[in-house]
Amino acid sequence: MVRRPGPSSTQLCPRCQNDRGRFEPHSNGHEESSGSLSRLTRPFLKEPSMIDNLCVAGFSRLFARLRRVRPRKILPALAAAVFFAGTAPVSASPERQLFVSVIQQPQTLASSEAVLELIQFARRAGITALFIQIYRGDQAWFSSELADDSPYREALKKNGEDTLDLLIREAHASGIAVHAWLNLLSLSKNTEAPILKKYGPAVLTQKPGPEKNKLEDYLIDNQYFLEPSDPRVHEHLLGILGEVLRAYPGLDGIQADYIRYPDSQPFYGYTPENLEAFRAASGIREVSEFTPGWKDWRRGRVTALVEKLSKRARELRPGIIFSTTGCAPYARAYHEAFQDWARWVELGLADFVTMMSYPLDPLDLEENLMGAGARAEGLSNINVGIGAYKMAAKADIFQKHWQICTASGARGCAVFHYGSLHEDPALAGILLSSITRSRKEL
Structure with a gap:
């Protein structure tokens, strides 16, 4: 290509x-x-x-x-006429997917009963794939020597069994795929993260500006971001990935989240090591956002990390599905987060990308889909994240987003997240009723 x-x-x-x-x-x-x-x-x-x-x-x-x-009629028609003429036929039935986050309280993996309740709901709602968050803020919901695995150990002690193992078995018995969802470069607000304890703030990304005097000076959007180009970060994350794949041979896939720079301004990546490496490669001494090649250099470092993770996953588990998340719209991902996710799919580094952008306005979702389809030659390798967490008491908006996604030709429609369906049963009802209608049509 x-x-x-x-x-x-x-x-x-x-x-x-x-x-x-x-x-x-x-x-x-x-x-x-x-x-x-x-x-x-x-x-x-x-x-x-x-x-x-x-x-x-x-x-x-x-x-x-x-x-x-009349934008809701004009834009979709115009988009279809401009982009998708000559592309692959639109799939009639994208995968029905569900994110299960550890931010939900009580956490699903904290009890065997909650796991069984999840599988029962997923089966009734026609869910075909679950993205189960098991690594966030350098905490692990699996046995780990690298991360803080206290959540895993607490659940194991309480239940007398590995609840992720149970989830995989029960999901497979119901024909549901399970992907381990890993938040990799974000440490959330965890100042006790083992990688920080080991290396200190030197492994965190930086913006240009005054010298940092304390750890809190590195906070970005209320979280700490690891530097994507740091070899120590690579070693740590590759180790985490290896622990997961060795412990759970039944996993169908890995979804790597937060593989990017912070998508906020001023831009990041101004670590001493990065600046030295870029100067050596380019011969340019003064580096700013307007320096030719500097954005491409950082974008290349993010892609290099994706390549390493993808290669390691496939070495350890031939046939594993390796995917990533991606910011949207695509220009935001490319120019601000230095995340060229369309290129990752094009090169085969990722089997698919889950587009995680959660606008409330359905028109904004349509525009994001148009942009993604233009860059990725259609949506057959794109999952569309639907931000249910923003839609409590807004069931009509959730339904519209779901309808847009299912009609878009995307690979899958991924609801974020399971806990939001508990908070507003009307959202869960839309999923349940939509699968009932689909079965009647069959």
């Missing part, structure tokens, strides 16, 4: 180009748009180069008008 370029954020118009993927007014009177490239213009074109040297502000103005004139 021919390598397609990433979303271009330059050469858009001789007077409005910049390196931030945003448009600014200039002397020709082009209006300002605060949206990112993917927001209106990028999703409508398969190749970013198709609009190089054109003024994208004009496109933004056009599609802004389309949004105001």
Whole structure:
């Protein structure tokens, strides 16, 4: 397959180009748009180069008008006409998937009874795959010598059995696949994380600015982020992956989450080691976000980590499904989190990507799907995350998102998360009723 370029954020118009993927007014009177490239213009074109040297502000103005004139009918039709002509046929039945998070209280893996209740619900709701969170904030819900496995040991003592083992057995008996969901580069707010105890804050990513004096200075969006390019981080995460795969040969897959830089500004990756390596490779001494090649260098480091994890998983378990999550819209992932997830699928590093973006407006979800489909040549290798956790008392919105996903041709529709269905039974009811309708149609 021919390598397609990433979303271009330059050469858009001789007077409005910049390196931030945003448009600014200039002397020709082009209006300002605060949206990112993917927001209106990028999703409508398969190749970013198709609009190089054109003024994208004009496109933004056009599609802004389309949004105001019956947008829910115009945008999907326009998207279908532009992107998906000639692509693979739309799948009639995407996988029905469910995330099970440790943030849910009580935690599902804390008791055998809760595990059996989950499997019973999943079977009734027609769930075909479960993403079970077993690693978060350097805590492990499995036996580990590298992470803090106190959650696993507490559950084992309480139940007298490994509840993840039980979950895998019961899920398989019901025809449900189980993927281990691992939050890898985020330590959450865990200042006691074993990797921090071992190496200190040197393994955390950094933004440019004053010297850090205490651990709290490294907090980013209320969490600590490991540096994606640090060899010590690689060793730790590869070790975690190995522990999981050796302990649970029945797992169907691994879903690697948080494989990225923080998607917030100012940008990150300014560790002394990174700057030294980039200077050695480029010969450039002064490094900033406008330095040619600096973004690509960090993006390449994230991809290198994905490649290592994918290779290790397949060495230890030939045939294992290895997937990742991805930010959305795609331009945000590419330009801000330095996460080229469409490329990971293209290279075969990931079998699929779960797009984790949770807008409330259904139109925003449609636009994200358009952008993802344009970059990945359709949605056959893309799961769509549906943010049920934002939709308590908003069952109508949840239903609309579910309908959009199931009609999109995506590989799967992944509800985030199981605990939210407990909090609002109306959301669970939508899943249950949709599977009932599907069975009647058969």
